[in-house]
Amino acid sequence: MLEIFGKTRIDFVGKRYLFFTLSGVLVSLGLFALVQISRGAANLGIDFAGGAAVQLRFDRPVRIDEARRVLEKNGIRDAELQQFTGGDRLLVRMKHQEITGGLADQLAKVLGSEIPDSHPLVESSTEIGPTVGEKLRRDAVVAVAVSVGAIVVYIAMRFELRFGVAAAIATFHDVLAVLGAFYLMNKEINLLILTALLTLGGYSLTDTVVVFDRIRENLRARRREPLEEVINAGINQVLSRTAVVSLTVFLVLVALFFWGGEVIHDFALALILGVIVGTYSSWFVASPLLLIWRKTQGRLLRRA
Amino acid sequence: MKKGIRWRLGLIGITVVLSFVFFLPSTPLYARFPGWWGKFLPNKGITLGLDLQGGMHLVLEVQGEKAVDNALDRAVNGIKDLLTEKKIGVESVQRVGREIAVTLGTNASGADEANRIIRDSYPGFSSITSGGSKLLFSMKPSEANRIMEAATSQALETIRNRIDQFGVTEPLIQRQGPQQILVQLPGIKDSQRAIELIGKTALLEFKLVDDQSPLFRSFPPRVAADEESKVLKEFEGKVPPDDQILFERIVDKESKNVVFKRPYLVKKNAAMSGDTLTDARVSIDQDNQPFVAITFDGTGARIFEKITGEYRGKQLAIVLDNTIYSAPVIKDRIPGGRAQITGGFSPQEANDLAIILRAGALPAPVKIIQNVTVGPSLGADSIRKGILAGVVGTGFVVVFMVLYYRLSGLIADFNLVLNVILLIGAMAYLNATLTLPGIAGIILAVGMSVDSNVLIFERIREELREQKPVRMAVEAGYDKAFLTIIDSHVTTLITAFVLFIFGTGPIKGFAVSLSLGVCINLFTSLVGTKVIFDMVNSRRKIQRLSI
Numbered sequence: 046m047l048e049i050f051g052k053t054r055i056d057f058v059g060k061r062y063l064f065f066t067l068s069g070v071l072v073s074l075g076l077f078a079l080v081q082i083s084r085g086a087a088n089l090g091i092d093f094a095g096g097a098a099v100q101l102r103f104d105r106p107v108r109i110d111e112a113r114r115v116l117e118k119n120g121i122r123d124a125e126l127q128q129f130t131g132g133d134r135l136l137v138r139m140k141h142q143e144i145t146g147g148l149a150d151q152l153a154k155v156l157g158s159e160i161p162d163s164h165p166l167v168e169s170s171t172e173i174g175p176t177v178g179e180k181l182r183r184d185a186v187v188a189v190a191v192s193v194g195a196i197v198v199y200i201a202m203r204f205e206l207r208f209g210v211a212a213a214i215a216t217f218h219d220v221l222a223v224l225g226a227f228y229l230m231n232k233e234i235n236l237l238i239l240t241a242l243l244t245l246g247g248y249s250l251t252d253t254v255v256v257f258d259r260i261r262e263n264l265r266a267r268r269r270e271p272l273e274e275v276i277n278a279g280i281n282q283v284l285s286r287t288a289v290v291s292l293t294v295f296l297v298l299v300a301l302f303f304w305g306g307e308v309i310h311d312f313a314l315a316l317i318l319g320v321i322v323g324t325y326s327s328w329f330v331a332s333p334l335l336l337i338w339r340k341t342q343g344r345l346l347r348r349a
Numbered sequence: 350m351k352k353g354i355r356w357r358l359g360l361i362g363i364t365v366v367l368s369f370v371f372f373l374p375s376t377p378l379y380a381r382f383p384g385w386w387g388k389f390l391p392n393k394g395i396t397l398g399l400d401l402q403g404g405m406h407l408v409l410e411v412q413g414e415k416a417v418d419n420a421l422d423r424a425v426n427g428i429k430d431l432l433t434e435k436k437i438g439v440e441s442v443q444r445v446g447r448e449i450a451v452t453l454g455t456n457a458s459g460a461d462e463a464n465r466i467i468r469d470s471y472p473g474f475s476s477i478t479s480g481g482s483k484l485l486f487s488m489k490p491s492e493a494n495r496i497m498e499a500a501t502s503q504a505l506e507t508i509r510n511r512i513d514q515f516g517v518t519e520p521l522i523q524r525q526g527p528q529q530i531l532v533q534l535p536g537i538k539d540s541q542r543a544i545e546l547i548g549k550t551a552l553l554e555f556k557l558v559d560d561q562s563p564l565f566r567s568f569p570p571r572v573a574a575d576e577e578s579k580v581l582k583e584f585e586g587k588v589p590p591d592d593q594i595l596f597e598r599i600v601d602k603e604s605k606n607v608v609f610k611r612p613y614l615v616k617k618n619a620a621m622s623g624d625t626l627t628d629a630r631v632s633i634d635q636d637n638q639p640f641v642a643i644t645f646d647g648t649g650a651r652i653f654e655k656i657t658g659e660y661r662g663k664q665l666a667i668v669l670d671n672t673i674y675s676a677p678v679i680k681d682r683i684p685g686g687r688a689q690i691t692g693g694f695s696p697q698e699a700n701d702l703a704i705i706l707r708a709g710a711l712p713a714p715v716k717i718i719q720n721v722t723v724g725p726s727l728g729a730d731s732i733r734k735g736i737l738a739g740v741v742g743t744g745f746v747v748v749f750m751v752l753y754y755r756l757s758g759l760i761a762d763f764n765l766v767l768n769v770i771l772l773i774g775a776m777a778y779l780n781a782t783l784t785l786p787g788i789a790g791i792i793l794a795v796g797m798s799v800d801s802n803v804l805i806f807e808r809i810r811e812e813l814r815e816q817k818p819v820r821m822a823v824e825a826g827y828d829k830a831f832l833t834i835i836d837s838h839v840t841t842l843i844t845a846f847v848l849f850i851f852g853t854g855p856i857k858g859f860a861v862s863l864s865l866g867v868c869i870n871l872f873t874s875l876v877g878t879k880v881i882f883d884m885v886n887s888r889r890k891i892q893r894l895s896i
Binding site for chain 2: 100144185240251289306316
């Protein structure tokens, strides 16, 4: 039988403060990113910030500075330009203005008339008024809160409250870590990325639940032994399977990352980071957290 | 065969066949199927979302406040007429914000009577003061709300009418909240034209030109198209209270561009409005220029006849959304209720105008608050990329499973394939909308689907390590892993469900594929793969399991 990890005896619990520190850094980064987002100081997609994004395809590669010059000459300033691989596709992003429906055609006309042989074609255009963006931001916060709340309740029901809280903290940790990473990389944070964050929140619990399950099984079987050892043994026992479970999803996400196209690209990246962090937190963070909450000396499970 | 194997295999077989049946309408093959197929079996298949098929997604906000203002203005005129009819002398009726101030004439004795009359005819207003000769009424909030609510409903119907005539296949027009309307037009090519068609308020009015006024004679005969505001500012404050300045658009015959504007002084109160129109058709005049021929109903025809009879020799401005399209001189009384709207239209403009007039005016202006348009080429591109990524990703997982779990891995791969088939079938049955994130969701569900198999296999390996016999190891593996599998699926489902509730369009598509994928996986991993193990086990006693 092929095994990723053989019989291991890693001391997860003993070194927990080291990992808590690392996680603390990740979480602080994420919280900082969150603050910046609410201040509007992060790279927010137009889903949240309002504005317009027009994607144009040209017959030949067009340089960004050339396009920007043409736009500015025609009175269109403050446009953010982004080029896609190949150089013949341009994404023009602008801040909010009144939606008339003619923006995309206007951009195409201006660029097409001043850049020879470009023949721009509007591939897609998205215009979102500011009120819609605001509502979306509020909805997003509610969605995250409801998700995490529901998860805590479910885990608490299936295990115990302490497990539920530990799982919730691990989930928050994972989501914040990926958010922080995206902020650091200055990647656009839009609705699709939010979807990725929520999805990874739900998914990272898979690993966590597997570990908790084993720990609970061990706790029932090995009541005399010190808590630290039982938890350690539990994590070590499920090391292989949690790794494989994460690996299979990782493989699929890698395919999406490289071959899925621009829209899916960042989405896949968020999930890839999420899977990595999620596995890390299941091993190094979620279970040791249980230790912090023991009520009576050594007893973790109230109901056996 | 061991009991239970047969019906489980049967169940799997049936679901697979059904999946193919449900998915069929999405394939080109379907066209060759006989008609009765579509009657008894689902005949819609999977719908492609806008981001995959191309099209337009609009969210409009009905400016209900304006509808309330309009209602107040109409009430002002109505009250004036009503009091005059009842022979109560009235000096002025004016609108002040959301209130109407009625000032009765000095020789009016019937302040109370006036109050009563107005309250009876206008139940939506409540009286604030009724002392002496000044009456003040304000519109009740419930009435204002009713008007705004009705405005949205009416706007919905009008827009639906316009789109019906425009000829888009399978448009989606629905109300989204108290003041918002969602419009989706799949496959539309000319988005600019569609927006104009949908968003035009199309208020048609006939206003008399005040050609007696010396002010009018001092207007410049025409100005450049963008100098409207200059003219308005120049004559600000000199305009009599009953009049307003409107501009006629003068179009260049060749280029069809609006090159000049001609200012007119018109009576503010429309002599007639376009709400009695019964028909509007495009026609060509002797210069080969398109125009719109309109027909009024009985009431409208009578009013039109009266106006044209009374104001012979005067100019009647035909006003659409506060722009004059033409201002012909009334030559004769016109019975029969027909008129022409000319204005240098292109054939397309005339056609669109006829559509709008036939469908009716919007009760209040609409503002576009969201506009997403996707061209068809991008959609096809996305589908290709999605399928490629899916195939590659699935390939990775399939190979890995065989390498790591050997023959059992192959069983897990069979589970994966089953998942994909059933998932597509389920989506087709539910006529779900497939979006690009939805494709990602399917692929993700594929990746997650083998997870349950991994958990089961690892348990089986554990049992085997403890030297348990194969059959027991397999049973124990499935038993012990069962609850963990349920837990992990439920947690993913919770977030998918939240996404479904809060998400729109593409996000909803993702939530749907992920949820369906996870649910189907519960079925296939617990029933589907077990049945194979059982089948193998029941034949002969297996000593070693390839796992």
